Amino acid sequence: MTFRYLLRFFPALPNQLKLAHMNVAPDVFLKKIFRKVVLVTLMLGLLFAMLVDRMGWPWIVFFVGVFLVFVFGFWFGSKQPVIIAHRRAIDIDREVLFAGRYILIKLHSGKPLVNALTEAAHSYGVANKYFAEIIKDIEIGTSLEDAIEHAMNNSPSLAFRKILFQIHNALQLGIDVTQSLEAVLEEITEDQLLQIKRYGKKLPSVTLLFMVVAVVMPSLGMTIATVLLTFTNITMTLTSYLVAILFLVFLNFMFITMFKGIRPKVNI
Numbered sequence: 001m002t003f004r005y006l007l008r009f010f011p012a013l014p015n016q017l018k019l020a021h022m023n024v025a026p027d028v029f030l031k032k033i034f035r036k037v038v039l040v041t042l043m044l045g046l047l048f049a050m051l052v053d054r055m056g057w058p059w060i061v062f063f064v065g066v067f068l069v070f071v072f073g074f075w076f077g078s079k080q081p082v083i084i085a086h087r088r089a090i091d092i093d094r095e096v097l098f099a100g101r102y103i104l105i106k107l108h109s110g111k112p113l114v115n116a117l118t119e120a121a122h123s124y125g126v127a128n129k130y131f132a133e134i135i136k137d138i139e140i141g142t143s144l145e146d147a148i149e150h151a152m153n154n155s156p157s158l159a160f161r162k163i164l165f166q167i168h169n170a171l172q173l174g175i176d177v178t179q180s181l182e183a184v185l186e187e188i189t190e191d192q193l194l195q196i197k198r199y200g201k202k203l204p205s206v207t208l209l210f211m212v213v214a215v216v217m218p219s220l221g222m223t224i225a226t227v228l229l230t231f232t233n234i235t236m237t238l239t240s241y242l243v244a245i246l247f248l249v250f251l252n253f254m255f256i257t258m259f260k261g262i263r264p265k266v267n268i
Contacts, residue, residue: 003027003034016081019156020088033077041070085156090265091126092157097192099127100163100185107178113167114144130155145171159188195264202262210255218248 004027013026045066052062106116121131130151137147152164166180
């Protein structure tokens, strides 16, 4: 009952679980996250208590720290469906254009829409799972329009939802599906080309920033520091070198993550 009450603070959680394809009730999901966070908080709290006792800090620091760890851990755990749905959307967006073109080729060859979706469900890639769900719904008695609408509502990919929406709209209006599908595929292609162009404009500035911050400045900094230390009585210890190396590793890892983040998730 307590975890059902907590759902008031997470109104979007049921929809997020559907988009992430996590077959678990929202209150059960919160219960699992709560147990994991409590376990992690106890382990970190024990280590933090030893640190507070050794450093002689006031115990209010311990309680505030443990509370913040628990709150942040629970909040981060509740965002797990969002992260999973985002990853699934990225995987689908890489293949959505090929999946749409695959169906379009089958329709142009004269095959019915159901047969085209069935063959797409047995093709490669991530999108075939969503086509397989449509076929599964049809096999249990759901109409083609309702099955497509259900898949459209449960898809984390906006581009894939556009394709399913055009197919669903064409079926409702009784018009040719191929024309609507060709139009939306052209729109998705143009959108992905725009993403690539924006990436091309952004890449030189990020590369320049990387060269200055992660290559030039550390090299000059270490050289100048070594020269200055020769005129003083200060000596560089092994710990100082390890800290500098770890900082450089962290800096390069941050830039690698940045490069991956700005790269468009397309495959034309």
